[in-house]
Amino acid sequence: MNKLINRFSTKMLRKKLKLDEPSARGNESIASTDLDSISKTFLELEINLNESLKLLQFKSPVEFVYHPLDYALKPHTVYVNRYCTTHKKVMFVGMNPGPWGMCQTGIPFGEISAVKDWFKINEEVSKPERECPEREITGFACKRSEISGQRIWGLFKNLCGVPENFFKYAFMYNYCPIAMMKRGGANVTPSEIKGDAQRKLEELCDKALFEVIQLLKVEIVVGVGKYAETRALQVLKKSNPLNTRVLYLLHPSPRVPNNKNWVETAEKRLNDLKLISYFE
Template identity: 45%
Template sequence: MNRQSTRPSRNDRKTHDRLCDAAERLRDSVNRLSFDEPITHIYNPLDYAWDLHQCYIRQVSSQAEVLLLGMNPGPWGMAQTGVPFGEVAAVRDWMGIEGEVGSVEHEHPKRPIEGLACPRSEVSGRRLWGLMQEQFESPEAFFQKHFVLNYCPLVFMESSGRNRTPDKLPAEERDALQECCDEHLRDVLSLLPWKHLVGVGAFAENCLKRVAGDNASSAQISRILHPSPASPAANRDWAGTALAQLQSTGVW
């Protein structure tokens, strides 16, 4: 269950139901896809961490107007918690989300699924949610106007355990995945009164431009630096850089 200080309104509950329905459609559509080597292991947290993902969706308000979009789950973040950029401590201790996750049928020995008991910390998630904790006094205050989403729900791994991001897939596989994920993003964009669409990194920004452009959305599209430690720029005061970007574009 999740910790909420107020009872959700009828509009909130309707929004939650529609977002869950959209996530279910995404889950089922990507599960029908196939991927070849060098991909050897695929995790879909919308399957085994579905209960936690639903708890996360129930945090958002029907008046949310800022969407922050990431690429896909990291092995120690959403892969464990079902929450985008889902660093365990932020999900468990700040959002107050609790629950168990199921098992993965074809689990990589170097990437075990341990749920909220996972001792590893997702650096990207620690940075992103850490900024939100600094700027908002409670998760309720954040989710009143904000929602964080991943474009793709799947984790792709090679035999070594190395992560492979969706943009590195062969064209045919990438196009099939894009069709599913674009449809889900299109659904999400239609469900809430978005004013700002923020790509967390260039890949996500391009997805927003492509899909929001199709929808003739009036929301402003912008980008913040991705918090991944693989980015040298992100290792030099990522929070300060992201804060300045959000302020300069009028998001905050």
């Protein structure tokens, strides 16, 4: 039943956005897309990536695969339509959804209180096709808090005051929109997948990242964590028509060693990189 609901929701969004209709632009480059259609094109890229990732076959230890862009599509669509309507100077790129963040809310680093209280987004969230008992999806009723999201959005709330001041020049994006888990619920990151599955996943996500950078005319990509930084560097090494720079920001996860003062460290890093002015 959840599978049918998720497919219906995706189909309805595509219909609403007219994503299945032939483009009046023909073969026109994504880079020349009108500003009014940025959010629509962005969602199209994300949905296409999500659908392509469903074709991948993951081997052990991956037991469960969550697609938040299916079951949490409603809040994600609000996020994109509200905050991804213009070109961006800076784009922060995370790795993939966390169990208590984007897996619950559909928004990158989407810690519950940040999304509900700061973004004022609180839309309906359904269930993944196969749910891990240890990683139940309850959407905005989730009582757990994602520390990474709490830290990164807390930093920008302190710097920006209101979300609009952050999204005026920046956007937050996840390189890979799916979450993978072991039987007991332990996270399996894209970097931990081996062999052909990892190659295919990175091929798809690399292509989408490049297209998003071109669409938003991103001048600076900030990889949140080494994996995201590495993927961005690899993508832009092949082709970089906008001369986009790639910078690094320490990941806010408490699992990262010596990371107790992440907020202070990250703010200093933004200042050193001369990015702080975008958020003040």
